[in-house]
Amino acid sequence: MEGVDYLGDERKKAEFDVEAMKIVWAGSPQNFQLSDRISKLVDNDPVFRKDNRAMLPRKELFKNSLRKAAYARKRIIELRLSEEEASKLWFYVDEISYTTLHREMFIPAIKGQATDEQQQKWLPLAYKMQIIGCYAQTELGHGSDVKGLETTSTFDPRTDEFVLHSPTLTSSKWWPGGLGKVSTHAIVYARLVLDGKDHGVHGFIVQLRSLEDHKPLPGITIGDIGMKFGNGGFNTTDNGVLRLDHVRIPRDHMLMRISQVTREGMYKQSDVPRQLVYGTLVYMRKGIVVEASCYLSRAVCIATRYSAVRRQFGSQNGGPETQVIDYKTQQNRLFPLLASAYAFRFVGEWLEWLYADVMTRLQANDFSTLPESHACTAGLKSITTSVTADGIEQCRKLCGGHGYLCSSGLPELFAVYIPNCTFEGDNIVLLLQVARFLMKTVSQLGNGKQPVGTISYMGRIEHLMQCRCNVQRVEDWLKFSQVLEAFEARAARMSVSVARNLSKFTNSEEGFAELSADLVEAAVAHCQLIVVSKFIEKVQRDDIGGEGVKRQLELLCGIYCLSLVHKHRGDFLSTGYLTPDQAALANHQLRSLYTKVRPNAVGLVDAFNYSDHYLSSILGRYDGNVYPKLYEAAWKDPFNESDVPDGYEEYVRPLLKQQLHTSRL
């Protein structure tokens, strides 16, 4: 039966050029070819197998992860991969390890916060991995609020050194990935103390372990913080705990690009604008949004393929049962997630442009778009990661019981993904930042200052406060201009409404606290509008080629928008933009879009071009050959090596034989 494509019929149904859609998903033919080539490099290599992850005990799991990292590094050197190619290789290796933090936090922090001289010293070591670094910011008692960190770095002018110290238990560094067992160095964030005065939190490069025997250096206590959510998940890496007992480092180990400490112990600001930090934030969050689309699309790919394979109920005269993907309840949960995966992909693509724009402006000392870009990326990080985390679990449920098996790939995907909602800015905290920006924008309306970028719709506030939806027939909901206005009106009205309620408080901070749940809702409305508008822009571009491709994107865009209209119809109705009848028409149109996209569903997930190795899911197999492979996989589990389980003699037999009273338990 090998070689049979159980989803062949589904693939024949597709009304568009899947190969062309692959290019759209990848962003360009070059990106597609790069991804495809590197993906195949990983697929065919037994060292990179992932299907045993859920079965390995922690120490073996970790050792195996160290092996993969070393082997990947070796391949990168052997094949002389470029930085871009290497980055793709790590992506397809698809295992959280110390290298992730080294590449994505340690090196960028040095690039962003170290002086040129410091960079010349540290970057070559880091690039060659002669040192391995981590990013030690959060503490046992301090997460979101960086200003609350307790670790101190006190300058000792006699020796020209900083003394790093953990003064309390809660000041122990806690969570940094790669810290527990592997990193030789860390960027430690600590309060800079000069002559008894606290200058706030700064970064310091601290060597943690001997480069000879890997033992922690004197004064340094390091360990792993223990098991985390899931079988594999983040347990492949060593999130760590670090205590510093008066550890001395040379003065030039402070990252001094923005501020400096002189030989005399004086604090100085450099002329490098502090706003550069925002560039890093935009960069990090752009990455998180792109990653959201990757994770969500993986889950959707698995759920879509298995929904086409799986049949339940509806057998007529002994014929086959109905494919579950044909049930409207299934479509109603699955297709909005499929559409969201595409939506997040395109908004991620747009963020690449935004990042480039921000950097160009920063270099020209133009900070005018910073607050807007900052709010926009913070909000997009929040909503895309929340939807993705919930969406993965939704996809698991959509696979019925079998989604609960690790071999479905979905438990691991969920376990690995969910920290995205908490790290790099807790999602609710970020939405409150967006809300602050919205309230400021509303308060400045009419001051003559024109809102820019993603908030520019506020410049048309008078129209948006008064307009009413023109929809009269089901088809009217297919007009993207109509949909866009609906989202603009909703976002604008929610911001204005909560701003009015805020103005009733004499103390605005108290008001902000009291109304924070409403503020979060207004922020969500604004962020959803951004995604909607970028999706519509993408669909309307004239460079989208391939038979039927544009049509499919239009359908998905419609599903994305109208499923949000239905889900949040309370917002649209209470702000008076929609009537109940118009909301009902949106729901009607949504159902009809489901029917239109249905024959293309498998094609639309094939367009992600994910290999079976990368998906690592029996339910999501390309060929749909699910049941025989589930069956095979069960027998490969080491637990099935013996028919009679370990423990039978001691604990089961005495119970069956009514001999528990004499047995030692």
Next chain:
Amino acid sequence: MEGVDYLGDERKKAEFDVEAMKIVWAGSPQNFQLSDRISKLVDNDPVFRKDNRAMLPRKELFKNSLRKAAYARKRIIELRLSEEEASKLWFYVDEISYTTLHREMFIPAIKGQATDEQQQKWLPLAYKMQIIGCYAQTELGHGSDVKGLETTSTFDPRTDEFVLHSPTLTSSKWWPGGLGKVSTHAIVYARLVLDGKDHGVHGFIVQLRSLEDHKPLPGITIGDIGMKFGNGGFNTTDNGVLRLDHVRIPRDHMLMRISQVTREGMYKQSDVPRQLVYGTLVYMRKGIVVEASCYLSRAVCIATRYSAVRRQFGSQNGGPETQVIDYKTQQNRLFPLLASAYAFRFVGEWLEWLYADVMTRLQANDFSTLPESHACTAGLKSITTSVTADGIEQCRKLCGGHGYLCSSGLPELFAVYIPNCTFEGDNIVLLLQVARFLMKTVSQLGNGKQPVGTISYMGRIEHLMQCRCNVQRVEDWLKFSQVLEAFEARAARMSVSVARNLSKFTNSEEGFAELSADLVEAAVAHCQLIVVSKFIEKVQRDDIGGEGVKRQLELLCGIYCLSLVHKHRGDFLSTGYLTPDQAALANHQLRSLYTKVRPNAVGLVDAFNYSDHYLSSILGRYDGNVYPKLYEAAWKDPFNESDVPDGYEEYVRPLLKQQLHTSRL
């Protein structure tokens, strides 16, 4: 520092008698004393420790679980515990094992489906655990739709035996708990074939393993289906796969209470009403609803205590930061879940009454309330398990980063709980059953047949279609009669609206399929109304004693109802019952209820009377001593036995020393 209560200040704030609330939560003083006594029996016993579950490899985890089961059984015998006490003991042991299925599925199935004679044979063996049984229904290719099962049981009149057989790969039994490694017997559900004719699915008792050496009997292939979601989770038990190759069993191993096969191979119905099955369904689902309140309350207890311990931001002049429980965004996510835990507890309590009522009626051959009770329990199973599954993950997020550690207890709670959304009736499938019942009820309105029980509000359909909400001021939302009418009007109008849309289809089954997402929404509205009405009934009873207890229940009931009004305001607005201003007033009142419940939050979770052992969460510790204990726990992880990890020499050192090219990986 041992013995200090870091939550002491919180406990002093409580404005009600926590001990009295414990009785309300437990249902009666007797229940409370029973639970408290048995809980302490488990707490103080080292065999029952749970804190190492996440760290044990599968085989050890399983062996340890076998040990706990044997030891618990031994204690039950030694202490001569009653059935009720034993059941509580298993509850507090809190580990999924083969005993769960043996007690909760195998024995009840024999009681419900076996003849008196068969019960006399099998029940004593099962009660004494001389045999261990499981419930083998679902197959690799067949879950929700029992009618689609493929396993056959063919009567051989020559030998007076049934021949059980797995004709296809997809007919392999798959998922039954306890099947893989432990059960000696199974109730196998198979198609009864008599003289070539298929009589549908029936249950058969099949011996699987030798009672001497525990080896599978001839013709029987059994194994474990592999790792499932989470570290501990359901991996403590042996969900199994079973293939039957022409396995012969005596004729009297068919469960014959409802239908029989004679010696001649004739099929006969007994005079026992088939409706008795519904009694079992009501019983099972009642248990699931009660369990939902247990799991949700555990998660809420952890999140509430840790939200009172944890501080972030808002430090004034170097003073302590703000407790996160004081943030409205935290309250807005946490308190509705706290209220839901209480709501589900009380609706579960009411289901006890319903079950007794159903059984009394069944014994009197009164089947009049069956459709209503069936719909009601199906719907309540669905909404309580969905809210609980999402609520546990929400509570985890509310704990910030530390919720991701297994030592928080939340990952395990989630992993163990989520199958509830899928098993015993997929939640969406169940809501569609409710919707069918609703549509039937609507179609019969005006026929003179008065709707009964939880659907009786439909008898006032004319009023409910026309009435408008009377709320004019914030305080008006405190009137429970007002709240109840709102939920009744919403549910009635949504049912009527979708029934009208259905009537536009010529083929009603096609209409049902097309509108199934709307039908699900109408079913949810109906089920939420049931919970709302039972919570209000409970609050209004005059047997609730204890200072301030009733007041707290009123606050929680208000939060439960108004948070639903806010979340589903689209329903209330689009059905024309509420105006946007009234919806805004509900939200306003909700905020004010949060403020009122805030000082009582820790007391309200203390009232669950969960021991630290049962909660198994460092974040949820009764004394709030979180950080030192998190720190201690990390060092106890076996992964921290050595500073230099296994794998350093092979995979890290060569990388650091630039010697990968010569190393074997």
